[in-house]
Amino acid sequence: MTAITDLDIFARVARTGNMSAAGREMGLSPAVVSKRISLLEDELGARLFQRTTRQLTLTETGEGYYKRVVDILNLVEEAEDFVSRRNTKARGLLKLTAPTTFSRMHIAPYLPEFLAKFPEIELDCHLTDDFVDIISRGFDVAIRIGELQDSSLVQKKLAMDRRVIVAAPKYIEKYGVPTKIADLEFHNCLSAGAQDGWNLQGPEGQQVVRVKGNIRSNSAEFVRSAVMSGLGIALRSIWDIGSELKRGELKVVMPEYSGADSVAIYAVYPCRDFMPTKVNALIEYLADLYGSEPYWERAVDLKALLPETKSQGKPTKVDSKVARVVVTR
Numbered sequence: 001m002t003a004i005t006d007l008d009i010f011a012r013v014a015r016t017g018n019m020s021a022a023g024r025e026m027g028l029s030p031a032v033v034s035k036r037i038s039l040l041e042d043e044l045g046a047r048l049f050q051r052t053t054r055q056l057t058l059t060e061t062g063e064g065y066y067k068r069v070v071d072i073l074n075l076v077e078e079a080e081d082f083v084s085r086r087n088t089k090a091r092g093l094l095k096l097t098a099p100t101t102f103s104r105m106h107i108a109p110y111l112p113e114f115l116a117k118f119p120e121i122e123l124d125c126h127l128t129d130d131f132v133d134i135i136s137r138g139f140d141v142a143i144r145i146g147e148l149q150d151s152s153l154v155q156k157k158l159a160m161d162r163r164v165i166v167a168a169p170k171y172i173e174k175y176g177v178p179t180k181i182a183d184l185e186f187h188n189c190l191s192a193g194a195q196d197g198w199n200l201q202g203p204e205g206q207q208v209v210r211v212k213g214n215i216r217s218n219s220a221e222f223v224r225s226a227v228m229s230g231l232g233i234a235l236r237s238i239w240d241i242g243s244e245l246k247r248g249e250l251k252v253v254m255p256e257y258s259g260a261d262s263v264a265i266y267a268v269y270p271c272r273d274f275m276p277t278k279v280n281a282l283i284e285y286l287a288d289l290y291g292s293e294p295y296w297e298r299a300v301d302l303k304a305l306l307p308e309t310k311s312q313g314k315p316t317k318v319d320s321k322v323a324r325v326v327v328t329r
Contacts, residue, residue: 004076006040007069009033010048014066015138017056067136074270081276090281091120097134098143100127101221102265106239106296107143110289118281129192129220134270140279141269143286145237147199147262154275156267156283159290162238162297163259165198166250170230177253178233181209188232189213192220198235202257235259242300252302265290 012022013033023033041048048062058066098107103125115121126132126139134142134153148155167177178184181202189198189211197208213232217223220240227234228244233253244250267283269275289295 004073006036007073009036010040011066011069011073011138013037013049013056014058014062014069019056070136070138078276088277089120090118090277092276092278093122093124094141094278094282095124095126095139096141096143096282097126097128097132097137097139099129099145099220101129101224101240102143102145103127106290107286110285114282114285117285118278121278121281129218134268140276141267141282144266144268145263147260147264148266148268153268153270156269156287157264158267158283158287159265159294160261160297161259161263161265162302163235163263164238164252164302165233165254165257166227166236166241166245167233167253168228168230168250169248171232172251172253174230177251179254181207181257184209184211187213188215190215190223190226190232190234192217192223199260199263200235200257201260202254206260206262238300238302239265239294239296242296245302246300 009022009026009028012025013019016022016025019033019037020030022028023030026033037049044065046061046065047059048065050057050059111123115123126137131144132139132142134140143158145161165178175187178187181200181204190213191211197210199206199208215223215226215231217226223234224236224240226232227236227241228249236250237259238245241250245252267286269279269283
């Protein structure tokens with residue numbers, strides 16, 4: 001029977017794509033790691049990695065084996081937690097994945113307080129605006145923003161995510177503002193990631209409005225900067241642009257429309273028989289921090305910032321000859 005240690009070595013090599021990195025995590029030399037992987041492949045009678053002088057990648061068999069090994073290691077960790085009663089205290093390595101901008105603004109500033117409260121927790125934070133597979137990547141919890149689909153993962157709502165349509169004053173001065181949904185066709189609408197439609201709620205109810213513009217990026221922070229520069233209008237979260245609204249650097253347009261109420265900020269974690277205390281500690285801390293009315297919304301008197309719902313001049317159509325720009329990080 002394959003030893004659990006060998007499964008752990010294999011999983012770390014698969015995750016890091018590097019035997020030296022896996023060895024450093026476990027306090028083993030690259031030579032020992034390589035030998036244990038070779039012995040595991042001999043025992044299984046299958047090649048798990050394709051090796052070149054520059055790259056180490058999983059084979060198709062290795063990918064299937066990795067997904068199952070991760071589940072096994074998670075179960076072993078839970079069993080050890082149960083036996084040793086470690087689950088009664090928040091401690092150990094906590095692997096978190098979360099959106100980049102939100103983490104910078106609303107997670108990182110509060111980590112000193114969190115770690116002071118739970119000094120035996122170590123954080124490994126992976127920041128990305130993409131939704132990653134937390135099971136195969138071995139994450140304990142993910143912070144996700146949007147309208148989540150049903151899945152086998154457990155979802156806990158941390159806070160509401162109010163979104164408004166905004167533009168910089170210089171964009172408004174040059175192009176005017178849209179006053180109804182149909183006007184959006186004549187404006188440069190900036191989108192992040194795969195977002196090709198805005199999920200809006202307004203007088204007509206909830207609807208997905210298809211928009212277009214000459215800039216798209218997988219980075220929400222890049223799109224935010226583009227809006228601030230006066231390059232277009234965008235649907236943005238209050239947590240993201242509340243300070244700019246308060247300072248007048250951005251203006252709300254089409255105030256009768258906002259992002260759908262179904263969009264929120266969630267903590268997502270694997271469905272297990274019991275949740276490690278370290279995971280629950282972080283989730284409860286963030287939920288208490290944000291509150292039923294998030295602090296970033298309490299800091300902004302949104303009603304006072306909303307313009308009167310009247311036309312501010314004829315919408316100007318953005319030059320269709322402007323080259324489309326696609327930016328990736």
